[in-house]
Amino acid sequence: MRTAKKILAQSILFAGLPEADIEALLAIAVEKPVTPGELIFSEGDPGNGFYVTIEGLIKIYKLSTEGKEQILHMFGSGEPFGEVPVFSGRAFPATAEGVKKGRVLFFPRRAFRDLIARNPSVAMNMLGVLSQRLRHFTVQVENLSLKEVPARLAGYFLLQAEEQNSPERITLNISKGHLASFLGTIPETLSRMLRKMNQQGLISVEGREIRMLDRQGLEDLAEFGKMENE
Amino acid sequence: MRTAKKILAQSILFAGLPEADIEALLAIAVEKPVTPGELIFSEGDPGNGFYVTIEGLIKIYKLSTEGKEQILHMFGSGEPFGEVPVFSGRAFPATAEGVKKGRVLFFPRRAFRDLIARNPSVAMNMLGVLSQRLRHFTVQVENLSLKEVPARLAGYFLLQAEEQNSPERITLNISKGHLASFLGTIPETLSRMLRKMNQQGLISVEGREIRMLDRQGLEDLAEFGKMENE
DNA sequence: AATGAATTTTGACATAAATCAAGGCATCAA
DNA sequence: TTGATGCCTTGATTTATGTCAAAATTCATT
Numbered sequence: 001m002r003t004a005k006k007i008l009a010q011s012i013l014f015a016g017l018p019e020a021d022i023e024a025l026l027a028i029a030v031e032k033p034v035t036p037g038e039l040i041f042s043e044g045d046p047g048n049g050f051y052v053t054i055e056g057l058i059k060i061y062k063l064s065t066e067g068k069e070q071i072l073h074m075f076g077s078g079e080p081f082g083e084v085p086v087f088s089g090r091a092f093p094a095t096a097e098g099v100k101k102g103r104v105l106f107f108p109r110r111a112f113r114d115l116i117a118r119n120p121s122v123a124m125n126m127l128g129v130l131s132q133r134l135r136h137f138t139v140q141v142e143n144l145s146l147k148e149v150p151a152r153l154a155g156y157f158l159l160q161a162e163e164q165n166s167p168e169r170i171t172l173n174i175s176k177g178h179l180a181s182f183l184g185t186i187p188e189t190l191s192r193m194l195r196k197m198n199q200q201g202l203i204s205v206e207g208r209e210i211r212m213l214d215r216q217g218l219e220d221l222a223e224f225g226k227m228e229n230e
Numbered sequence: 231m232r233t234a235k236k237i238l239a240q241s242i243l244f245a246g247l248p249e250a251d252i253e254a255l256l257a258i259a260v261e262k263p264v265t266p267g268e269l270i271f272s273e274g275d276p277g278n279g280f281y282v283t284i285e286g287l288i289k290i291y292k293l294s295t296e297g298k299e300q301i302l303h304m305f306g307s308g309e310p311f312g313e314v315p316v317f318s319g320r321a322f323p324a325t326a327e328g329v330k331k332g333r334v335l336f337f338p339r340r341a342f343r344d345l346i347a348r349n350p351s352v353a354m355n356m357l358g359v360l361s362q363r364l365r366h367f368t369v370q371v372e373n374l375s376l377k378e379v380p381a382r383l384a385g386y387f388l389l390q391a392e393e394q395n396s397p398e399r400i401t402l403n404i405s406k407g408h409l410a411s412f413l414g415t416i417p418e419t420l421s422r423m424l425r426k427m428n429q430q431g432l433i434s435v436e437g438r439e440i441r442m443l444d445r446q447g448l449e450d451l452a453e454f455g456k457m458e459n460e
Numbered sequence: 461a462a463t464g465a466a467t468t469t470t471g472a473c474a475t476a477a478a479t480c481a482a483g484g485c486a487t488c489a490a
Numbered sequence: 491t492t493g494a495t496g497c498c499t500t501g502a503t504t505t506a507t508g509t510c511a512a513a514a515t516t517c518a519t520t
Contacts, residue, residue, distance in 0.1 A: 062368065064376035065454050068478095072371060087354070088361035093368040116350070116357075123346070123353040124317070130360040131318035137367035138292065138323040141302060144374040145414040146294035148476065176498065184375040189477055191499050224295050298508095378506070406468065419507060421469050437516085 004031060004054050004105055011052060011078040012132075013125050021119065028111040034058065034098035040082075047085025047092045049108040053077055056102015059178065060094050071182040073136070074099070074174060080129060086112060087130075099178065144184045150193050151225030152183045154218045157203070157210060167215070172208040197221075234261060234284050234335055241282060241308040242362075243355050251349065258341040264288065264328035270312075277315025277322045279338040283307055286332015287404070290324050291411065301412040303366070304329070304404060310359060316342060317360075329408070374414045380423050381455030382413045384448045387433070387440060397445070402438040427451075 008014050009022050017025075034040065034056050041047065043062065051058075053075050060073040060081060072094055075081045085092055086109050116123045143152045156179070160170045172179060180190040197203050202218055204211040212218060238244050239252050247255075264270065264286050271277065273292065281288075283305050290303040290311060302324055305311045315322055316339050346353045373382045386409070390400045402409060410420040427433050432448055434441040442448060 062372045062376060064372075068376055070371060070375040072368060084361045084364050086361075087357040088365060089358070090365065093365045113354075116353070118350075120347045120350065120353065123350065123357070124343075126357060127317040127346075127353070127360065128319070130357065130364065131314045131316075133364060134314050134360065134367065135318060135320065135323045137364065137371065138302060141300060141367065141370055141374065142292045142294075144371065145300040146292060146298055177496095186478070187498065188479085188500085192477090195499085407466095416508065417468065418470085418509085422507090425469085 002055070004029075004103075007054055007078050008052065008105070011080070012129055013052065013080050014122065015125070016121060017119075021115075025107070025115070026105075029105040029107050031103055031105055033101075033103045035101055036098050038098040040096040040098065040104065041092050043092055043095045045092045047082065047090075047109075049106050050080060050083040050086050050112065051096070051104045051106055052080045054103045054105060056098060056104075057100035057174070058096055058102075058104070059099050060096050061181065062094050068186070069181045070184055071178065072140070073133075074178070074182065077102075083126070083130070085109075099174070148225045149183065149185050149189055150197065151222050152185075153190070153193055153197070154202075154222035156183060157212060158215075158218060158222055161212060168212050170210050170212070172210065176208075232285070234259075234333075237284050237308050238282065238335070241310070242359055243282065243310050244352065245355070246351060247349075251345075255337070255345070256335075259335040259337050261333055261335055263331075263333045265331055266328050268328040270326040270328065270334065271322050273322055273325045275322045277312065277320075277339075279336050280310060280312040280316050280342065281326070281334045281336055282310045284333045284335060286328060286334075287330035288326055288332075288334070289329050289408065290326050292324050298416070299411045300414055301408065302370070303363075304408075304412065307332075313356070313360070315339075329404070378455045379413065379415050379419055380427065381452050382415075383420070383423055383427070384432075384452035386413065387442060388445075388448060388452055391442060398442050400440050400442070402440065 005022060005026060008025060009017070009019070014022060014025065029052075031054070040051065040058065055077050058075045058081060059071050060075070061069050061071045063069055073081065082092060082096060084090075116126065143155070147155070157170060160172075161167055164170050174182070176190055176194075177187050180187045183190070194203075194205050198205055200217070202212075202214045202221065204213060235252060235256060238255060239247070239249070244252060244255065259282075261284070270281065270288065285307050288305045288311060289301050290305070291299050291301045293299055303311065312322060312326060314320075346356065373385065377385070387400060390402075391397055394400050404412070406420055406424075407417050410417045413420065424433075424435050428435055430447070432442075432444045432451065434443060
């Protein structure tokens with residue numbers, strides 16, 4: 001079943017809630033289709049509610065004044081986003097935009113805060129979600145500040161391999177341009193690094209298919225960040 | 231009054247709690263002195279509780295394999311830290327170390343989760359704290375990825391000016407080395423940038439005293455990140 | 461005041477990655 | 491088949507910032 005109800009019931013945020021509560025949630029939520037390139041909210045918007053992705057893919061990002069994009073998160077089915085203003089009382093700190101066609105549920109701030117006040121387990125789940133997100137950011141800051149692009153890329157591949165449960169072959173679920181933006185670099189640099197890792201026998205690349213030829217080498221690269229020359 | 235009780239009662243996390251609850255909190259908390267350079271916890275430690283700074287200054291940081299340090303936060307009086315493992319169920323994602331002599335309160339995980347389950351307003355406060363922290367990280371990622379060192383530095387000065395409520399003169403409350411680490415750079419680079427901003431009449435520097443001579447120039451620098459040459 | 465340790469500054473140099481500019485290669489509609 | 495559009499790659503060059511080494515300054519302690 002691909003219904004919103006089923007997805008909510010299995011989401012990190014609402015897992016374990018009695019069905020009646022899920023129904024109540026659905027009653028206060030508004031479903032909204034999302035198309036690629038469509039803005040869901042923009043940095044600085046007031047933010048009177050948050051979202052849960054039902055299907056499709058959403059990117060959360062920041063733009064520099066010169067137009068460079070840094071992706072903070074990519075969210076797929078079942079994942080909540082845009083919760084920060086609900087609890088901080090301040091505007092959205094980043095922008096959300098559709099990447100793959102799908103739909104999202106919008107939960108108005110007020111109704112959701114009421115639910116939390118009544119339902120400690122939802123509060124606890126939300127604390128878990130935010131904590132998880134803080135962990136993600138510590139890694140992202142570490143990557144940007146302490147690692148070079150090849151190390152970040154190797155780390156990304158290893159993480160994907162785990163998530164996709166496939167130790168020697170992964171499929172990128174985003175474009176290389178988006179991957180560059182997520183890793184804090186630009187497509188040109190990413191392209192060069194892929195070629196270099198290819199030449200050194202660490203990976204082979206065919207479109208979005210990445211074959212991981214030397215796991216140990218990738219792990220070393222992810223940790224120490226140094227590649228052989230040429 | 232500089233007591234732990236007074237500080238807790240005014241902290242973001244426990245503000246508004248009835249005195250009885252504060253007493254209960256103090257009953258489950260353990261006070262611990264902290265000296266400069268002392269490790270409070272290390273990345274990877276299990277984390278069976280979190281802390282609130284009573285006095286002194288704590289840095290939260292990551293180290294690269296080559297030994298470069300990236301500071302994620304600096305926490306002073308009344309600020310909680312190390313909460314992530316309490317809610318994510320995973321280890322500390324970073325390391326905490328004393329910077330200035332002081333003391334902290336340790337709250338065991340279990341007791342605190344019980345408190346939250348019974349006390350929705352504490353849960354809400356904690357959600358606010360974590361959201362605030364997520365906002366901080368979005369800025370840090372933006373800085374590291376989309377801005378250059380001079381822009382980050384100018385932004386830091388402007389922020390400090392606001393926090394210190396002093397539009398044209400600020401006092402650094404951390405060493406320049408720590409400031410470099412917080413901004414994601416190294417002391418040498420920071421020193422050069424300070425000199426450059428000095429030469430251009432944006433600021434004047436005397437030890438830890440920074441005089442802000444050209445606010446508009448600093449704001450432009452923080453936003454666009456370009457300095458005149460020489 | 462004097463010694464030693466830590467912090468900060470300076471200079472010369474190396475380098476990762478961005479920028480600029482162009483070209484290749486798909487995919488899709490007409 | 492043709493053109494158009496978006497995405498990716500490649501090459502030449504620039505640039506911001508890191509590295510290494512040393513000097514200068516500040517700070518703490520005897």
